[in-house]
Amino acid sequence: MTVAIVGAGLGGLALARVLHMHGVDAVVYEREPSRGARAQGGMLDLHSGTGQRALREAGLIDQFHAIARPEGQDLRLLEPDGTLLLQEETPDDAPLERPEVDRAELRTLLLDSVPECAVRWGHAFEHAEDGLLHFTDGSSATYDLLVGADGANSRVRALLTDARPARTGQSVVELGIPDVDRTHPDLAAMVGARQLLGAR
Ligand SMILES: Cc1cc2nc3c(=O)[nH]c(=O)nc-3n(C[C@H](O)[C@H](O)[C@H](O)COP(=O)(O)OP(=O)(O)OC[C@H]3O[C@@H](n4cnc5c(N)ncnc54)[C@H](O)[C@@H]3O)c2cc1C
Known part of the structure; x- marks a missing residue:
């Protein structure tokens, strides 16, 4: 069986990794031209029962711990004028319930965990019918099972439902x-290890 996964984000790559571990061929089709084509964004906190569970299933939990930032479990909420609403400091030996990780580093970890040929860059999914995937450049590929992991505005989802994301x-x-510690030490002190700045 050939499993086609559309989208080389965290979900698509984690699934591809687990399928490959179990001997199932999975090909990931990603619209971006290469792994470094776009900055991936900031930090994620991965909770023990969800994101970390997926990495455990994928046999990658030790590698995750090596790049995770436990200090990211600290939390501060501030009003726009700097008034502190909430402060949660996590002791150094606290369990890793929701450590932060750099999204790009996590994606690299997942990418490196699947065979290089399992990710086909530059394949923007357009539509699928009769066991054929069609891409915007006119190329196509066969599949037995199609998985949509193409994000919030998924095109694959439209094959199943008329539901659309709404603002x-x-x-x-x-x-x-x-x-920031060097250039804006005052801001760094206000923010702490991690912060959500509240704005109304
Ligand atoms: C600001 C922000 C903060 C967040 N913080 C957290 C957090 O702290 N902890 C947490 O667990 N989650 C967090 N999330 C949620 C998390 O980012 C998502 O749950 C996760 O990225 C979903 O993974 P995914 O693989 O399904 O989709 P994505 O990561 O969105 O990946 C989708 C992939 O599909 C590709 N793609 C899209 N369309 C096509 C197409 N037509 N053809 C081919 N490829 C296509 C895209 O290029 C992309 O690579 C946050 C989200 C946002 C926006």
Whole structure:
């Protein structure tokens, strides 16, 4: 059986890894041209019962611990004027319930865990019918089982349901300041190891 997975994000790659571990051929089709084509974004916290469980199933939990940041379990909530609403400090020996990890490092870990030929870069899925996947460049590929792991605006999902994601009207702005301890020590002290800055 050939399993086609559309999307080389965290979900698609984790599934491909587990299938390969169990001897099932899985090919991941990703629209980005290469693994380094796009910055992957910031930090994720991976909880013990969900994201970490997937990595355990994938035999990658030790490698995850090597790149995880336990200090990221600290949490502060502040008003826009800096008033502290909530502060949770995690002791150094606390269990890794929700450590942070760099999304790009996690994706690299997953990418390196599957055979290189299992990921086909530059394949933007367009539609599927009669056991054939069609890509926007006109190429096609066969499959027995199709898995949509192509993110929030999944095209594969449209094969199953008319449901569409809808905007909630709320947006989240995430920003990072490189070398913040040196360039903006006042901000670094306010933020701590990890922070959510509340804005209303
Ligand atoms: C700001 C933010 C913060 C988050 N923080 C956390 C957190 O702290 N902890 C946590 O567990 N989760 C967090 N999440 C959720 C997490 O990012 C998602 O659950 C996870 O990325 C979903 O993985 P995925 O593989 O399903 O999709 P994605 O990671 O979105 O990957 C989808 C992949 O499909 C590819 N693709 C899309 N369309 C096509 C196409 N037509 N053809 C081929 N390829 C295609 C994309 O290029 C991408 O590589 C956060 C999400 C956001 C937006």
